Amino acid sequence: MFSFIKKYTETMEHSTIYPIFSLLVFVVFFVGVLWYVKVMDKKEVDTIKNLPLEN
């Protein structure tokens, strides 16, 4: 499936680490954002949310 990438990467040593690393960057990034959003302090969210309506 990834023959078009393999051609370039198989000449590098330990090339299998690159796709795994890319996948990790993705997963960590999005899990990080989702997790952060989940644990946000509700009171603080309400304060920020209402900032545009203050003046």
Next chain:
Amino acid sequence: MQVESFQYDNKTVRNFAIATIIWGVVGMTVGLWVALQLVFPTTLNLQPFFSFGRIRPLHTNAVIFAFVGNGIFMGVYYSLQRLLKARMYSDLLSKIHFWGWQLIIVAAAITLPLGISTAKEYAELEWPIDIAITLIWVVFGWNMFATIIKRRERHLYVAIWFYIATFVTVAVLHLVNSFELPISLFKSYTWYAGVQDALVQWWYGHNAVAFFLTTPYLGLMYYFMPKAANRPVFSYKLSIIHFWALIFLYIWAGPHHLLYTALPNWAQSLGVVFSFMLIFPSWGGMINGLLTLRGAWDRVREDVILKFMVVAVTAYGMSTFEGPMLSLKSINAVAHYTDWIVAHVHVGGLGWNGMLTFGILYWLIPRMYKTSLYSNKLANAHFWLATLGILFYAIPMYWAGWQQASMWKQFTPTGQLKYQFLETVTYMRPFYAMRSLGGLLYLTGAILGMVNLFKTIGKGTLVANEDAEAPALEATHEKHKGEHWHRWIERKPTLMLVMSLIVILIGGAVEMIPTFLVKSNVPTISSVKPYTPLELQGRDIYVREGCYTCHSQMIRPFRSETERYGEYSKAGEFVYDHPFQWGSKRTGPDLAREGAGNNKKSNAWHFNHLDEPSAISTGSVMPSYAFLIDHELDTATTASKIKAMQTLGVPYATGYAEIANKELMDQAKLITANLKQDGIEVGSNKEIISVIAYLQRLGTDINKK
């Protein structure tokens, strides 16, 4: 806690607002003009300054950078001050920003009709203006960041994140894409060649849509929609996911403009995957915008401002659904180069940017002038004209796009192409006329809006400096228990900038670095040689006249294209092209192999065709280029052009610049002698000869032994 008194600067906001209105009407008028040029090609193409190829870039630059650009600054200067409870850092910087930006627009309005253009879409302005844009952008960023630093509100509301991401990304895009080698005050060559130039250009072009037309306007949506609806945004948490996901994914999507081209396949695939994923954050944002109105939908019926905003956000949803769909290779194979794309961008431009801008203007102007809107009726009329205008514009163009694609691709039972290209052009003209009507409706609405807003200004008085009060920010902030790391980022704007920068650099770097460094990505073809001096000069005229606005130079590997245009295009054929001229729209046929195979025409054919296209191809919408017969070719630039090309790595022999003009004249004489045999008398020193030489060269190299 000490309460401080200060004043908001409304004057700069007002100035940007007026500029938005005026440039909007100007940009849309030019748009209507170019639309009508396709209906009345002979009467409306006022050559050479106002031909389609020169003023179509004027239209796109005007609506993007003048109308939407001023709209961004208007909204940012208003909302930033209030969200931070601070006046803009420096009145002087605000002034320099405002007038500097207007001067840039005027410079664009002068240089583009003069044919001073880099021919890179939405980045056509030449290098001195590019430098001016950089300086003014820095002034904007400086003013914004200094304001953020002296703020009285600790939290940075999500709108400001969007502004920060906009600032940093546009800076990166502009700098990378404008890397060029000047050869005179008004002419430069892009540093990149062929495939690499295409990748950089569409990384820029796509992200100009993302970070100039989208992210700043999302910031405005997150501020002005709650304002207009008088209720907070539906979900602040969703807006955070929206922000990070959008800026992370957007930057990778550029290659979807180059599907099935000579761009390496892996880069195309990355573009497709990320473009498709974009639908999630985009729709998250749209839903967040629309649900902000939950419980207030009854007000949408009466409040014209909310009407504008609802249509804007809906149009955002439609175009961000369509975008990922168009990025799928099977759909792109049909839609690319057709008028479908024109419909798509206008749903975004007229719908999302236009309607949100007018919604904000109708909200903003009466407030800054402490009065009410001059006429609600007029604003309602504007709303309906604009909405109908979008429909009258988009529907004929969708239809036209499908029709075009299917006519290009149809074969007869015996295996021949069913339609000549010209037949597809004449078929389009009624659709072009209907689209112009849509444009006219939208423009009429905008003019009503202008009258309404100026009348409102006339009956009120500007509160140039609006009084406000807020407690000063404590110098140190105690981290309370359980506080999250993101809070920490949110309070540190510089860190926010750095984080945004890292996030947007990942995608661009992954796609560009291998294309530049891995040699096998652009396989060289030994028979591909640099252009002759005459061809190079002709190519620069092709660039000057904006031929790329209607003609592509990229044959995709489909039978319908190889039958019509010849062998599909290879990456190695473009290695000496500064800039690349692949184009993005086929109002006319592809020219990649204009000089080769079945496409090859005589010099006399080209001469007569450029002189009067419709005399050779009945029903053609191409304007006449008769002035090329009168204009003398400027050969004084030949040596410096050859030297510039050598600097860029084009392998002309050492000292070639000195003999280039002699070779140029020899080749020109051959062409004029050939024309003479067909009864055409013309001087060898005319521009048309170099254009013919260039057209005859196109696509011929790979057949050479």
